[in-house]
Amino acid sequence: MRQYLKHDEWRIIEEGFNPDYQRASESIFSLGNGKMGQRANFEETYSGSTLQGSYIAGVYYPDKTRVGWWKNGYPEYFAKVLNSPNYIGINVEIEGEQLDLFKCKTEGFVRTLDMQKGILSREFKATLNNGKQVKVDATRFLSMSEPECAFIRYAVTPLNFTGQLAFEPYIDGDVENEDSNYDEKFWNILTTNSKNGEGELLVQTKKLDFRVAYAMNWDINTRNHKVSSSHNAARTSNRVEVKASENETIIFDKFIGVTSSLNHQNEQLISKAQQRALQAKTVGFDKMLKIQINHWATIWEHSDIKIEGDVAAQQGIRFNIFQLNQTYTGDDERLNVGPKGFTGEKYGGTTYWDTEAYCIPFFLATAPQHVTRNLLVYRYKHLQKAIENAEKLGFTGGAALYPMVTINGEECHNEWEITFEEIHRNGAIAFAIYNYIRHTGDEKYLEEYGLEVLIAIARFWAQRANWSGEKQKYVILGVTGPNEYENNINNNWYTNKMAVWCMTYAAKALKIVETMNPSRYQAILENINFKYAEETAKWAEICEQMHFPFNKNLNIFMQQDGFMDKEQMMADDLPASTRPINQHWSWDRILRSCFIKQADTLQGIYVFEDEFDTDTIRRHFDFYEPRTVHESSLSPCVHVVLAARLGKQDKAYDLYLRTSRLDLDDYNNEVHEGLHITSMAGTWMSIVEGFGGKRVKDGKLHLNPIIPQQWKSYAFMVVFRGNYLEVKVSQDNIEIISHAKNEATLMVYNEKVTVKPSESVTLSLKPTYYA
Template sequence: MKNYIKHNEWQIIEKGFDPHLNKISESIFSIGNGRMGQRANFEETYTGETLQGNYVAGVYYPDKTRVGWWKNGYPEYFAKVLNATNWIGLNITISGEVLDLNTSKVSEFTRVLDMKLGTLTRKFTVELANGNILKVEAIRFCSIVDDEAGVIKYSITPQNFDGKITVESSLDGDVKNQDSNYDEKFWNEITAKQEGDFALLTLETKKTAFWVSSAIYTAIFQDGNDLELSSSFANKEKYVSQNFEVDVKQNEAITIFKYAVNLSSENHEKDAIEVNAISKLKEVVAKGFKQMLAEQAAAWAAKWQNGDVIIECDVAAQQAIRFNIFQLHQTYTGEDARLNIGPKGFTGEKYGGSTYWDTEAYCLPFYLATAPQQVAENLLIYRYKHLEKAIENAEKLGFKNGAALYPMVTINGEECHNEWEITFEEIHRNGAIAFAIFNYIRYTGENKYLAEYGLEVLIGIARFWAQRVNWSIDKEKYVMLGVTGPNEYENNINNNWYTSTIATWCLKYTIEAIETVKQNDGSRLDEIVAKTKFNLVEEQKHWQDIIEKMFYPEDEKLGIFLQQDGYLDKEQVLVAALPAEDRPLNQKWSWDRILRSCFIKQADVLQGIYFFEEDYDLETIRRNYDFYEPRTVHESSLSPCVHAIIAAKLGDLDRAYEFYLRTSRLDLDDYNNDTEDGLHITSMAGTWLSVVEGFGGMRVKNNQLSLHPVLPKNWKSYSFKIGFRKAIVTVKFDGKKVSLSNESEQALNLNVFGKDEHLEANGTLEINS
């Protein structure tokens, strides 16, 4: 665990430059706008350890899977979001000496991510090998107003010399992914040219043939005046630059403004993309840095208006929740149903930037409550549009009759995960997608999604589960063999409780959904039945038989649900007994040792209890929590939030707070020693859940918003906003009373501390705890 980020309510601050922490900081200080993103790499040359990263949404490459064997149904490639053209480059040379923090003496260094403005600022003082000292202040952002554009303001002040500074403002497309097989590069050059005052570079991905056209404009000012310097143009393979030479004087600053755009053929026709890139660049240059920054601030203010969580008297907790919310908004805006949320967002390459079940299980509730309804709906439509691919994925594994298996990892709907025990066995992802449909409908109160999109998806998923189980003569029950649950530290096991539980829940919910559509829109049900060739009587009869006769492993003596068959055969050692030098297990132990241990990577049984808590009494929840929590190492970023929510429900606020800090500061403090390759974006939604569903006790019950808040002892109060069925409600709790404020024209019936209440439109309400 690292502890070098300064605590501040609205800023992420790094003081002093430690090269050993640089890759971690490159992740933490990343910026994005839902359409493009950039790691916090330096603008100037840096020869030290770094992970270069600039990413354009929707652009990927099918990198061939590397395995020593092959099985039927195994994915042929691993899709990855590509490191794209580096647009931030400003290589600075002073009197023949290159500015490079790796080879120079850095006396002052501050890096700040401002979450109110969405900006990254860096200030440093450096002495070069030739004795020249200069101060630099750089600020940049990816505009969420002009979401194909980014801008940099880079100021240099000589401290002890007059001389010449050479500025090379570049577009560098000669890049590769750190994890590319055989160091392969994925881009071919289409165009590299200068057009008036603009430089342009267009590249094409190999195999997938995406085009990305990048263009830059660079201007240099002194004392507020544009020097109107002529640039010399240079280019080499997949690289263009505008080069300037500036006379500078001691204590007189020069300021470089660099405007850039990245346009993708996902959104522009190839024959028009370069013209559009120059046109877009002209637009942002005409606005200028000051106006773009003002628009950026206003746009972020609007996001914070409905999405902020305010915590009193705990700066570390406050900073952490805002950091998580900030990164979620940077990653996904919901404006394009073709896009989804990669586990690392735009902050790194790990997991390929692809879509996992994390989106449905963790992210959807955040967007339901904090964004317009269409944002969450687009996440579901993304899966609906991939339904045919999910059916094809299932067919490759031998399933028939329209059974759908959604991929564990995907960009275009095809499975592209390259570990067999997850690709073939971690099938609980199907359940998360079905649960997201249920969650969306119970939250919005609108069943029309079922008829329009959802029921087709549910039928495909239910058909998969019906074929995936088999009848056990020995148990006289249906069983689920050869699976991997969310706890990936146990593979190829039988009767995983969570997988079996969510499978039968899917069958039940699909039967209910069929009846709902029948009642609301019978003709639409007829269309779906015809389209899916669904046998209303026989298939539902079979599903009901599975629901009634499913086997779930339990231990009656302990009163717990067993993770899977034979879990208690493992040596039962608690995490508290693990030597510190053995952690994290996934970096210190062999895989064989991990698989034979009882240690749990992430919530598994508890994941099911979290989803379906209304089915269990408090003591059942407590017994399972008290058994599994001490055996969980939380080496998945998705684990602590579920533990925090359940602990808060049980009234164990000390453990709830501990898990909240662990999930919220996972990346800021690098808990698992893995932040350097990118942030854990999808688990950041779990941080929001820890506050709102954990401490706030927010649920949707009996078709109502329900609240049962509790207060950690470290906090004086907390507040958050919930958008629920056209009402926008501010909830504040100080340990003594709940204060509710309705900021909409929609009155709301809700339940607080188990009692029904009515909140008038534009009204307020105070309820003692």
């Protein structure tokens, strides 16, 4: 852990500049607006360790796969999140010397991410080697309302001299990905141009022909300046020289327009970027800042969680919600939620099973319905690619295996134990369809898109399972479950459970669509050559006779067939010096250990909670949680939900802090590589599904709240069937406030509660309801 950030309810604050923390802070203070994102690199020159990071949503590079030994079925490329041209740069000279915080003395350094407003700011005093001292105030934001525009205000005040300042705004296309497999640069620079007050740059990916145009414009608060411009093959810049008096503040505003071929014709890219930059300048920094603040106010109105009495917990959840909302807005069905969002390059791709398992619950309850629907449509449009992915591995007849990592539907993950074996991802995608429908009531989605996906996934499971003559059961061999610290195992309980559920639900979905729209039903079956009687009978047979590892002595489901052959140890017995074990142990040692990277069997119990009574859940939690090292960012949140369900409030609270402050406190010593965006949705789950006890059953919203003793109160918003409800929980009461247009009915502790529009209902808290 590394704790250097000040606790504050609405802001992330770094006081004092430490170069050792710079790359971590670049991740934590990142900005995005759904269309593009930017690590918190400095605008001015910085010669210390840094990861320059600028990213454009949907633009990627197919970096040739690099593996030690090629295996049939490996993808030919790994889709890299593309580090794009640096558009924030403003070099600053003070009496001829470059301002560089790695080389000069700094005082009063404060970096602040205002999450309520979506603004990043810095202030500091710098004393340069020439003895000149300046005060700097820098503010920037990526517009949420105009997502092709970025705004920077850079103010310099001479403190002990009157003299020459120079600002050099630039756009630099000579960038590279730190994670390039072959040290290759991924961009061709097609055009650079500059003139006084403006600059443009057009780049093209060396493969796939994505094109991105950048244009800059600027303004300054004094007429007493001299301007020149220059450009070369990779860079465009202006130079603005100013004579500044002592204690006179010179304000330099930079306006950037960014357009991509995803949204514009190639021949229009530069002109559109120029229009965006000029439009930004015309409206002005101050007015656009007000619009930005108002836009974020609307976002927070629907997604905020308020915690009273625990600033660290409050800051943690808001940081997670902020990053989710600035990563994905749901307006473009071609986009998804990348595991690092716009904060770093690690992992590549933009889509993992994280989206379906963790992010969809968040967006279902906090955003308009179309946001989640677009995430599902994204997968539907990749169905043919998923079928092709399965064909590469030997599956036939329209069976689909969705990729573990993708950006366009093709598998691009090249570790065999993940690519070939972590097939449970198919189950998360199918369950997301069910989860969406049970929340929204939008069964029409099945006939439009969902049924085809469900059938293709069920076909995969029917072929992936095989009959065991020894066990006289169907088995699924050679898999990796959610716990990636076990590879090539047999009969992972979670995987087998998801397989059975998928085939069962696909059969139900067939009946639903046949009843709703017989003509559409027939068209689907004919289009995919579906043999109803034969295929559904096979599904039913496999589901009825699936093998699930079970230990009679412990009376629990085993994570996989050989789990009890391992030496049984507890995570608490591991020395702190060896944690995380993935940074200290060999992979061989990890695979032979009983230690669990993330919830696996417990993941299945979380998903199918209604099938298990409290005693069963408790037995499994008490067995598996002590063996879990939580070295996946996706792990703590599931344990919080189950611990809260079991009345284990201290455990739930401790794990909540871990998931909510995973990046802020750098639990896994890896935040310099980027943030854990998708797991941040798990932090929301921890509160709303964990402490709030939110469930959806039989078309009804259920709440069963408890409250940690460390909190005075907490409150969250949830949208269900179009009704926005606010839930406030104190140590004594629960208040349900309706922000809906219609009367809303829900279940609280299994008692029916009705709330009229703009009214509220108050009930007594039952903190031991489950236990």
